[in-house]
Amino acid sequence: MDTEGLRSFVRAAELGQxxxxxxxxxxxxxxxxxxIAVLERELEVRLFTRTARGVELTLDGQAFLPHARSIxxxxxxxxxAVRPGxxxxxxxxxxxxSAQAVVLHDYWRSHPGTNLDVVTLKVNDPRxxxxxxxxxxxxxxxxxxxxxxxLPRDVQMIHAFDSPLxxxxxxRHPLASARTLTPLHLRKHRIWVPGIAPRSEWAEFYxxxxxxxxxxxxxxxxxxxxxxLLDTLADSADxxxxxxxxDRYIWPTNHDLRxxxxxxxxxxxxxxxxxxxxxxxxxxxxxxxxFGNLAPLPETTWRPFWxxxxxxxxxxxxx
Amino acid sequence: MDTEGLRSFVRAAELGQxxxxxxxxxxxxxxxxxxIAVLERELEVRLFTRTARGVELTLDGQAFLPHARSIxxxxxxxxxAVRPGxxxxxxxxxxxxSAQAVVLHDYWRSHPGTNLDVVTLKVNDPRxxxxxxxxxxxxxxxxxxxxxxxLPRDVQMIHAFDSPLxxxxxxRHPLASARTLTPLHLRKHRIWVPGIAPRSEWAEFYxxxxxxxxxxxxxxxxxxxxxxLLDTLADSADxxxxxxxxDRYIWPTNHDLRxxxxxxxxxxxxxxxxxxxxxxxxxxxxxxxxFGNLAPLPETTWRPFWxxxxxxxxxxxxx
DNA sequence: GGCGAGCCACAACGATCAGTTGTGCCCGCC
DNA sequence: GGCGGGCACAACTGATCGTTGTGGCTCGCC
Numbered sequence: 001m002d003t004e005g006l007r008s009f010v011r012a013a014e015l016g017q018x019x020x021x022x023x024x025x026x027x028x029x030x031x032x033x034x035x036i037a038v039l040e041r042e043l044e045v046r047l048f049t050r051t052a053r054g055v056e057l058t059l060d061g062q063a064f065l066p067h068a069r070s071i072x073x074x075x076x077x078x079x080x081a082v083r084p085g086x087x088x089x090x091x092x093x094x095x096x097x098s099a100q101a102v103v104l105h106d107y108w109r110s111h112p113g114t115n116l117d118v119v120t121l122k123v124n125d126p127r128x129x130x131x132x133x134x135x136x137x138x139x140x141x142x143x144x145x146x147x148x149x150x151l152p153r154d155v156q157m158i159h160a161f162d163s164p165l166x167x168x169x170x171x172r173h174p175l176a177s178a179r180t181l182t183p184l185h186l187r188k189h190r191i192w193v194p195g196i197a198p199r200s201e202w203a204e205f206y207x208x209x210x211x212x213x214x215x216x217x218x219x220x221x222x223x224x225x226x227x228x229l230l231d232t233l234a235d236s237a238d239x240x241x242x243x244x245x246x247d248r249y250i251w252p253t254n255h256d257l258r259x260x261x262x263x264x265x266x267x268x269x270x271x272x273x274x275x276x277x278x279x280x281x282x283x284x285x286x287x288x289x290x291f292g293n294l295a296p297l298p299e300t301t302w303r304p305f306w307x308x309x310x311x312x313x314x315x316x317x318x319x
Numbered sequence: 320m321d322t323e324g325l326r327s328f329v330r331a332a333e334l335g336q337x338x339x340x341x342x343x344x345x346x347x348x349x350x351x352x353x354x355i356a357v358l359e360r361e362l363e364v365r366l367f368t369r370t371a372r373g374v375e376l377t378l379d380g381q382a383f384l385p386h387a388r389s390i391x392x393x394x395x396x397x398x399x400a401v402r403p404g405x406x407x408x409x410x411x412x413x414x415x416x417s418a419q420a421v422v423l424h425d426y427w428r429s430h431p432g433t434n435l436d437v438v439t440l441k442v443n444d445p446r447x448x449x450x451x452x453x454x455x456x457x458x459x460x461x462x463x464x465x466x467x468x469x470l471p472r473d474v475q476m477i478h479a480f481d482s483p484l485x486x487x488x489x490x491r492h493p494l495a496s497a498r499t500l501t502p503l504h505l506r507k508h509r510i511w512v513p514g515i516a517p518r519s520e521w522a523e524f525y526x527x528x529x530x531x532x533x534x535x536x537x538x539x540x541x542x543x544x545x546x547x548l549l550d551t552l553a554d555s556a557d558x559x560x561x562x563x564x565x566d567r568y569i570w571p572t573n574h575d576l577r578x579x580x581x582x583x584x585x586x587x588x589x590x591x592x593x594x595x596x597x598x599x600x601x602x603x604x605x606x607x608x609x610f611g612n613l614a615p616l617p618e619t620t621w622r623p624f625w626x627x628x629x630x631x632x633x634x635x636x637x638x
Numbered sequence: 639g640g641c642g643a644g645c646c647a648c649a650a651c652g653a654t655c656a657g658t659t660g661t662g663c664c665c666g667c668c
Numbered sequence: 669g670g671c672g673g674g675c676a677c678a679a680c681t682g683a684t685c686g687t688t689g690t691g692g693c694t695c696g697c698c
Contacts, residue, residue: 001322001394003320003322004320018674019673019674019675027658028657029676030657030659030675030676031657033676033677034655034656037676038655045401050674050676051665051675052664052665053665053666054673054675055674055675059451059456060401062436062438062439063400063407063409063438064400064401066436067393067397067400071394071397074386075320077386078390081382081383082364082382083363083364084364087382090382117381117382117385132378138378336644336645337646338645338646347686347687348645349646349648349686349688350685350687352646352647353647353685354685356647357685370645371645371646371695372644373644374645
């Protein structure tokens with residue numbers, strides 16, 4: 001099916017004449033007539049009744065019209081999503097289940113019609129993200145560089161929001177029945193956080209966390225996928241892991257895992273946003289404002305060093 | 320833009336290989352490669368990075384994919400909407416602002432995903448609606464035949480719901496400040512209901528209403544459109560009209576019109592549904608059940624004769 | 639390092655199709 | 669009856685689609 005044919009059909013239905021539709025579309029009347037005929041042959045249905053003064057929708061045509069309209073507008077949206085220069089707001093997230101994606105989804109649901117495209121860089125390296133922002137391939141990235149001094153002049157990083165951590169354990173784990181936990185409760189228990197690249201910001205985060213609270217965090221080892229992780233947790237009586245409270249990890253009900261909030265202090269993973277220092281995409285401002293609507297964390301919240309030292313270009317510069 | 324190209328793109332993106340996508344789609348790998356190339360040329364953007372083991376989405380490809388998906392599913396929905404035999408539930412209403420359309424819209428919003436097409440027959444004659452139901456062009460019609468005996472054997476009419484009437488007046492009308500009215504209050508006031516075809520069920524309805532309550536209902540004269548009607552009402556100190564309480568007539572705020580409910584007795588226009596007596600569209604049952612959720616009217620409600628005499632095949636036969 | 643397997647792109651070809659011009663038909667209107 | 673507006677059919681041409689054949693590339697294996 002050809003979308004030009006659909007566009008012709010929609011315009012012809014709206015104008016009631018093939019002739020006018022043809023003029024608008026910059027083709028001959030015969031071409032529009034042919035396009036409609038092709039559409040009708042494809043659908044094995046008559047879309048218009050031809051009259052002396054133009055065309056009129058049949059019942060099938062009436063039923064088809066709204067669908068055709070939505071396809072045509074869908075095509076327009078699809079084109080603007082990638083059209084260089086005038087493309088939709090494009091933001092890089094770590095994964096579609098991450099807290100970042102959840103927050104973006106919340107924003108999008110409360111702002112229907114926003115032209116927002118959520119993508120994930122193939123290379124898991126904040127420097128690549130910075131380069132992509134600098135090059136304009138993406139408008140913003142939810143990644144973190146722990147040393148803001150390494151940012152190019154035309155790229156800035158701002159604090160987006162904090163993601164409080166929760167303990168995720170299986171039913172046989174000794175902490176499984178707790179309603180809340182403090183970091184001190186986690187001592188001596190093995191916390192397994194697979195798939196952390198060495199020297200990444202998560203590696204730094206967990207290193208600091210382990211040092212500050214004397215925890216046993218096992219951040220080495222490969223990650224065989226969420227399924228394996230969840231299966232392991234469900235079966236184990238002594239392994240737990242940490243997840244973001246806003247993450248949307250969906251596990252099958254048969255896993256019977258528990259999420260237990262950690263308080264006194266709350267442990268926050270700071271989510272940053274990398275964006276151009278000058279002329280960011282206009283749609284970004286509303287999203288950054290949206291971060292302010294998220295439930296704030298307690299004053300006592302623990303954060304890694306790079307979120308407690310002053311950040312370059314924080315806050316106002318993006319508004 | 321060709322929707323087959325979009326379908327190929329979607330499948331290739333999902334499978335990560337043009338080859339596999341080609342096999343599934345029943346064409347050669349080269350054809351899929353070409354389709355993608357055409358798409359890329361059209362969008363002036365690279366959608367895939369080609370690797371030795373297949374293809375991988377670029378950022379632009381990631382941004383484009385969900386849009387392409389929605390277009391492809393839109394095409395499928397559009398086709399099933401008109402495909403004879405397996406088409407969407409198609410219901411004829413008097414107009415998109417009528418109470419019937421509002422109730423259908425309510426239903427559709429509370430049952431997302433329902434394949435529902437709302438159409439309007441061009442010829443405003445219940446006999447045409449009956450014929451269309453009989454022929455299978457539509458699955459049901461919100462029209463009324465005042466004499467059920469005229470229905471063919473394989474077509475039935477059931478009572479759908481009642482639409483209580485309200486008075487619609489401009490600010491200068493003497494009844495404009497009333498909060499509710501009884502039919503007796505309407506005596507001596509001119510009620511203008513344009514566009515009523517002689518001998519139609521509305522003509523009968525208003526004739527009976529005028530006779531039973533001694534009202535002055537002017538149901539003759541052509542209808543020049545809702546805009547003219549609303550303009551006239553807004554300016555006039557002595558003309559009023561009747562509208563259904565569930566209708567969704569949207570008027571510009573500058574019209575400053577008032578809707579005044581009529582009670583003691585409530586005046587109900589009965590909305591009927593014409594549908595096949597045997598094997599109605601399976602989706603109809605849920606809609607008919609939905610009518611039961613509407614707020615019931617008082618026992619004392621006034622109705623025209625054809626709604627107070629026993630109706631053929633009422634109620635259970637449709638369940 | 640060489641080689642085969644798997645995958646994608648380019649080339650050439652035939653069939654089909656889209657759009658153009660020219661023309662005829664139909665209907666409503668003067 | 670003649671005219672005007674609008675749509676459909678016919679014939680033609682250039683573009684396009686899908687096919688077969690082929691080459692280049694990368695990875696993994698011996």
